[in-house]
Amino acid sequence: MDVRIENVTMEFQNTVAVNSLSTTIRNGEMVSLLGPSGCGKSTTLMLLAGLYKPTCGNIYFGEKNVTNIDAEKREIGMVFQNYALYPHLSVLKNIMFPLRMQKVPKREAKDRAMEMARLVQIGHLVDRKPGQLSGGQQQRVAIARALVKKPNLLLLDEPLSNLDARLRLEMREEIRRIQQEVGITAIFVTHDQEEALSISDRVMLMKDGVLQQDSIPQEMYRKPINSFAAAFIGNPPINFLLARKTEQAGNYELVNSSQIIKLPGYLNQQKIQIGLRPENLFLTDKDNALLTGEVIHLETIGRDTLIRVQIEDVTIRALIDPSIPINVGDQCHLGIEQDHVHYFDTENGSNLERGNSYDGQANMEQYA
Amino acid sequence: MVRSALSRTTVYILLSLGAVLMLLPFVWMISTSLKAPNEVMAMPPVWVPTEWKFENFTEAMKVAPFDRYFINSVIVTLVSTIGELLTTILAAYAFSRLNFYGRDIVFAILLGTMMVPSEVLLIPNFVTLSNLGWVDTYSALIVPWTASVFAIFLLRQYFLGIPKELSFAAKVDGCSEFKFLWYVMAPLAKPALITVALLKVINSWNAFLWPIIVTNSQELRTLPVGLSAFTTEAGIKYELLMAASSMVIFPMLILFFIMQKYIVAGVARTGLKG
Numbered sequence: 120m121d122v123r124i125e126n127v128t129m130e131f132q133n134t135v136a137v138n139s140l141s142t143t144i145r146n147g148e149m150v151s152l153l154g155p156s157g158c159g160k161s162t163t164l165m166l167l168a169g170l171y172k173p174t175c176g177n178i179y180f181g182e183k184n185v186t187n188i189d190a191e192k193r194e195i196g197m198v199f200q201n202y203a204l205y206p207h208l209s210v211l212k213n214i215m216f217p218l219r220m221q222k223v224p225k226r227e228a229k230d231r232a233m234e235m236a237r238l239v240q241i242g243h244l245v246d247r248k249p250g251q252l253s254g255g256q257q258q259r260v261a262i263a264r265a266l267v268k269k270p271n272l273l274l275l276d277e278p279l280s281n282l283d284a285r286l287r288l289e290m291r292e293e294i295r296r297i298q299q300e301v302g303i304t305a306i307f308v309t310h311d312q313e314e315a316l317s318i319s320d321r322v323m324l325m326k327d328g329v330l331q332q333d334s335i336p337q338e339m340y341r342k343p344i345n346s347f348a349a350a351f352i353g354n355p356p357i358n359f360l361l362a363r364k365t366e367q368a369g370n371y372e373l374v375n376s377s378q379i380i381k382l383p384g385y386l387n388q389q390k391i392q393i394g395l396r397p398e399n400l401f402l403t404d405k406d407n408a409l410l411t412g413e414v415i416h417l418e419t420i421g422r423d424t425l426i427r428v429q430i431e432d433v434t435i436r437a438l439i440d441p442s443i444p445i446n447v448g449d450q451c452h453l454g455i456e457q458d459h460v461h462y463f464d465t466e467n468g469s470n471l472e473r474g475n476s477y478d479g480q481a482n483m484e485q486y487a
Numbered sequence: 488m489v490r491s492a493l494s495r496t497t498v499y500i501l502l503s504l505g506a507v508l509m510l511l512p513f514v515w516m517i518s519t520s521l522k523a524p525n526e527v528m529a530m531p532p533v534w535v536p537t538e539w540k541f542e543n544f545t546e547a548m549k550v551a552p553f554d555r556y557f558i559n560s561v562i563v564t565l566v567s568t569i570g571e572l573l574t575t576i577l578a579a580y581a582f583s584r585l586n587f588y589g590r591d592i593v594f595a596i597l598l599g600t601m602m603v604p605s606e607v608l609l610i611p612n613f614v615t616l617s618n619l620g621w622v623d624t625y626s627a628l629i630v631p632w633t634a635s636v637f638a639i640f641l642l643r644q645y646f647l648g649i650p651k652e653l654s655f656a657a658k659v660d661g662c663s664e665f666k667f668l669w670y671v672m673a674p675l676a677k678p679a680l681i682t683v684a685l686l687k688v689i690n691s692w693n694a695f696l697w698p699i700i701v702t703n704s705q706e707l708r709t710l711p712v713g714l715s716a717f718t719t720e721a722g723i724k725y726e727l728l729m730a731a732s733s734m735v736i737f738p739m740l741i742l743f744f745i746m747q748k749y750i751v752a753g754v755a756r757t758g759l760k761g
């Protein structure tokens with residue numbers, strides 16, 4: 120079942136939580152909804168669930184306009200941000216509840232609920248009440264309850280936020296496996312970019328109720344549509360530098376620094392913002408250097424070494440090969456491949472690279 | 488340490504005194520119910536009957552058709568309690584969860600009616616009933632008592648404390664509004680519902696003024712009204728009256744013992760009496 124959202128806006132008394140959102144989620148697709156707190160992710164899910172009715176716009180499930188259909192008739196499964204388990208029912212009864220509402224016979228409902236409970240590894244807890252479970256266990260009950268009725272559309276509002284790293288990874292793969300196995304269309308809200316990029320077929324990035332970028336994960340990373348997307352995706356975060364045009368054609372001078380950098384000639388703004396991802400920077404010699412500065416901090420994270428380099432009064436983060444010996448206080452030269460440099464408008468933050476169209480439609484076509 | 492032990496002792500002494508004061512009438516009632524007629528009014532008072540006359544109880548039963556009264560009391564209590572529970576659940580849900588025009592004003596007016604003393608309402612209620620032709624029927628005993636603003640208020644507060652997400656979850660799970668109320672809200676509000684039911688049962692069982700006003704016939708009398716049978720032209724047969732009273736009160740005492748946790752909680756929760 121395709122899910123189509125058309126110009127949906129949701130206004131509360133004084134906030135526009137979702138601002139004319141349009142997108143299509145294909146049958147069997149897993150889409151992540153990513154964005155900072157308060158950007159309208161939960162509200163978008165509530166709208167899809169039918170728990171909120173949009174101020175304007177339409178929602179289609181397949182060919183059917185469901186905009187005015189109530190939640191109980193939409194046949195969806197949902198995991199709420201705060202779980203919303205029924206406190207008076209045991210774990211098993213919680214998972215059985217949607218089935219009982221569908222009038223599935225008790226025996227069958229019980230078997231299916233048990234099976235689901237085992238799948239999310241809470242088979243030994245089914246007789247407890249939700250109040251007697253840890254946050255992570257409650258979360259898994261909520262996932263089981265959402266999945267048990269094999270819904271057409273599965274909505275997950277930060278379903279993994281309370282799990283430890285290992286369980287998180289396991290559950291993530293489990294959700295993905297079930298989703299693909301059953302072929303459910305799923306929308307997954309998360310704060311966690313790594314989660315979004317790894318689990319989903321497509322990522323939707325939102326800010327202040329507005330959809331910023333809607334693309335496949337690698338695309339979001341490689342071709343951020345604006346400086347917000349560039350800053351949001353990537354860890355450690357992207358470095359931003361301001362640069363000003365010099366007299367010499369094609370050359371830009373870093374603001375706050377006397378270093379001159381060569382940039383493609385098609386840019387004709389007087390001032391631009393440059394984005395350099397730490398993992399794209401590498402140590403090089405003086406002749407190939409884009410930036411030169413003093414190493415002021417050095418730490419090892421996982422397999423890489425993260426350094427902070429002071430260039431006049433800006434600080435740049437770079438992830439470098441740990442086998443190259445370098446110490447705090449050393450002068451270092453940082454280079455980058457030309458096509459790894461991102462250019463943004465200083466006014467509206469949009470990506471200035473030519474030859475790439477970033478509007479959602481183009482993305483969709485590319486992706487299709 | 489010394490101070491707190493001292494103040495604890497004081498508290499216990501005061502509480503014990505209070506308990507004795509409260510228990511005294513009960514003890515007196517039971518003691519009287521076992522006395523011979525000549526000891527009832529004796530001076531100085533006789534606390535322990537010289538001869539325990541258990542036959543007072545069987546005697547008392549013969550004075551009036553108490554079996555009939557008992558059945559009436561049970562019917563009236565049960566039906567009005569169930570009725571009140573139903574109306575309370577529905578009204579509390581509407582006032583806490585549904586958005587309709589004028590909801591809060593209507594609720595404020597309802598709350599306002601709690602300030603009207605019930606005695607003031609006796610006459611208008613009676614007039615209404617007689618216009619309906621319900622005087623001297625079970626309906627008269629039951630229907631006016633199947634809704635209580637206090638109970639609605641109590642349950643509404645309880646419902647308001649139940650998170651909104653639960654209703655979202657229930658809807659997603661396929662519950663209609665009514666099923667959600669029945670399968671989720673009502674079970675969650677069980678403590679409040681038990682309190683409401685208990686207060687109702689007690690009030691209904693003990694009701695005296697209203698039954699005596701709206702019924703005339705023997706067949707419709709409830710136990711408290713039936714007790715007036717012991718008041719005759721020849722005076723009051725106290726020992727029989729007390730024997731009957733003990734029997735009337737007995738079910739309520741048992742209820743109190745079993746359910747005291749809920750009764751105390753119910754009264755404490757609202758800071759109001761029922």
Ligand SMILES: Nc1ncnc2c1ncn2[C@@H]1O[C@H](COP(=O)(O)OP(=O)(O)OP(=O)(O)O)[C@@H](O)[C@H]1O
Nearest residue numbers: 131132134135136155156157158159160161162163
């Ligand atoms: N019921 C409501 N009434 C009024 N404003 C609301 C309501 N629900 C959400 N909002 C507002 O709408 C905006 C979006 O909220 P939403 O819950 O969708 O954010 P979110 O992206 O899910 O954030 P988080 O990641 O913190 O869960 C916020 O500014 C919030 O204050």
Ligand SMILES: [Mg+2]
Nearest residue numbers: 160161162200
């Ligand atoms: Mg949220």
